Amino acid sequence: MEAAKPNCALIGLGGFGRQHFRTLRSLEKAGRIRLSAICDPNARGVPDVQDELPSLNVRIYDDWEQMLSCEPDLTAVTIAAPIPLHYRMAKACLDSGLFVYLEKPPVPLLEQLDELIAADAHQRISVGFQMIHSKWSRQIKNWIIDGVLGELTEIRAGACWPRSDGYYNRAKWAGRMVLDGEPVFDGPATNGLAHLIHNIMFFAGGSFETFGSPIEVQGELYRARPIESYDTACLRGSFESGVQFSAALTHASEKMLDFEVHVIGSKGWARVSQGGKMLESHLGSARCTADAEIEDAYCDFFDYIGGNKTRPATLLRDTRGYSLATNAALLSSEGIHSIALSHFSQVGDGGAYSIRDIHGLITDSLQTPQLFSETQVPWAVKSHVVRTGCLARPEACSSLRKILGQKATCGSEWSDQIEASLVPC
Numbered sequence: 001m002e003a004a005k006p007n008c009a010l011i012g013l014g015g016f017g018r019q020h021f022r023t024l025r026s027l028e029k030a031g032r033i034r035l036s037a038i039c040d041p042n043a044r045g046v047p048d049v050q051d052e053l054p055s056l057n058v059r060i061y062d063d064w065e066q067m068l069s070c071e072p073d074l075t076a077v078t079i080a081a082p083i084p085l086h087y088r089m090a091k092a093c094l095d096s097g098l099f100v101y102l103e104k105p106p107v108p109l110l111e112q113l114d115e116l117i118a119a120d121a122h123q124r125i126s127v128g129f130q131m132i133h134s135k136w137s138r139q140i141k142n143w144i145i146d147g148v149l150g151e152l153t154e155i156r157a158g159a160c161w162p163r164s165d166g167y168y169n170r171a172k173w174a175g176r177m178v179l180d181g182e183p184v185f186d187g188p189a190t191n192g193l194a195h196l197i198h199n200i201m202f203f204a205g206g207s208f209e210t211f212g213s214p215i216e217v218q219g220e221l222y223r224a225r226p227i228e229s230y231d232t233a234c235l236r237g238s239f240e241s242g243v244q245f246s247a248a249l250t251h252a253s254e255k256m257l258d259f260e261v262h263v264i265g266s267k268g269w270a271r272v273s274q275g276g277k278m279l280e281s282h283l284g285s286a287r288c289t290a291d292a293e294i295e296d297a298y299c300d301f302f303d304y305i306g307g308n309k310t311r312p313a314t315l316l317r318d319t320r321g322y323s324l325a326t327n328a329a330l331l332s333s334e335g336i337h338s339i340a341l342s343h344f345s346q347v348g349d350g351g352a353y354s355i356r357d358i359h360g361l362i363t364d365s366l367q368t369p370q371l372f373s374e375t376q377v378p379w380a381v382k383s384h385v386v387r388t389g390c391l392a393r394p395e396a397c398s399s400l401r402k403i404l405g406q407k408a409t410c411g412s413e414w415s416d417q418i419e420a421s422l423v424p425c
Helices: 017-029 047-055 064-070 083-095 110-119 135-146 165-169 188-192 194-204 293-305 316-333 358-365 394-404 415-421
Strands: 007-011 034-039 059-061 076-079 099-103 125-128 152-160 214-223 232-239 244-250 257-265 269-273 278-281 284-287 336-338 344-347 352-355
Touching (some): 017 034, 034 064, 059 064, 110 316, 125 316, 135 257, 188 244, 188 316, 232 316, 244 358, 316 394
Parallel strands (some): 007 076
Antiparallel strands (some): 152 257
């Protein structure tokens, strides 16, 4: 007798939510699942949905809580909603006994993550850090586990992903630290390029299915654009194994540097560049074909639900290293530092911002992992090392929430413009 297909729902069609919709529809057409419900106040106006509505036997809701109460036969819910809603939605789905595919980042704060992990006793939440499903990521992890690189010593990541006004105007939570009293902590390391931080933790894990957790982190967070949160970050840290890691990321660059990840061991090295299209190592180099990372992640998730796998690729608990790194970086930086007008410019017609020489700084960091304050740039501010073992303490949680709630007034010329640019809640 054929097993029943998982009965699924999707919350959120904006932004990357449309990719979730397309993937779920593809899996439904392949006979893997049944897509029963969609929740988004603007669902009927989304082109992909509008085009398929006549053939969709699916119920559409404006309110996610109403959807949960009216759909008692659901098996799983994908949460592709705004970041500040992740915690409450995931908790409600767990309370309803549902499996959850939670779009990255899971939640902004470590304390929220730990509360969800405690609530997820049956490990029903899978987090959509789908980059670890890429062929290059799995090849590097296999090399590490098999000893091809020798003893792992260092992991470095860097990227310049320019983002214009349209990126920040697409949603009222974009570029925010807090929205309607809920943490957001939006920025390159905690949203757009968060996959890189999670991949560092993946490579630092002692087995193929485990993830590392840093024991200390030093970070610096900056803003050129007049936003609450940050658009530029660097961080450095270490694991109990002695492996060192670093990352330098920005949305405030005129020039694109698609992401690179360098992994260095005592016997060899591996490097992915061109945004995952090129994998090089001491063994040689190869072009990487396009991956169906999100579809592979979903198949993993549904195989887990069906009992055909013992776990999905990323359980909620596996993201603790990511949360430790990003929360410690914020605490280390003691907030977001505004860069003075004389050190950046606005470029192009789309309202992009570019910090002077940031492309070179990030390229250099992939060779010599210095923090920005350890270079000659005049706008950088020295930070301190944070031991991550303290982050779960009440005083650290309080400090993080206080930093998140700070108004964007750091004495720069941008202060008034930052305040004026905030989207009213």
